[in-house]
Amino acid sequence: MHETGIATEIINIINDTMRNRPAVEVRQVRVMIGELTAVLPESLNFAYRALTENTALQNSRLVITIIPVQAQCRTCYKPFAVQEFTFVCPFCGQSDIDLISGNELYIKEIEVD
Numbered sequence: 001m002h003e004t005g006i007a008t009e010i011i012n013i014i015n016d017t018m019r020n021r022p023a024v025e026v027r028q029v030r031v032m033i034g035e036l037t038a039v040l041p042e043s044l045n046f047a048y049r050a051l052t053e054n055t056a057l058q059n060s061r062l063v064i065t066i067i068p069v070q071a072q073c074r075t076c077y078k079p080f081a082v083q084e085f086t087f088v089c090p091f092c093g094q095s096d097i098d099l100i101s102g103n104e105l106y107i108k109e110i111e112v113d
């Protein structure tokens, strides 16, 4: 399950970031995830909870925002939302497109007390 690996990475980043501030408690971690990463938010939350149990992060929670897939056509240059993984321009029907978003996976914000 690749969510466990991602949760582990997120926890490592939080721990690195908080290393010099041991007295501060992490409340909430905002994570941005592109639709194309195929990460399931429930699975990621579950993995995060399991991995932070009985650690300094056990009272923190993940807030996951899914970023939709956006693309731009290379023929007519119009931007559009990719629906159901159909990588075809809805304006001119070309499949020669550039992805603008959808592959993201990063921590946007760590909220502390």
Ligand SMILES: [Zn+2]
Residues within 6 Å of the ligand: 073, 074, 075, 076, 077, 078, 089, 090, 091, 092, 093, 094
């Ligand atoms: Zn087009």
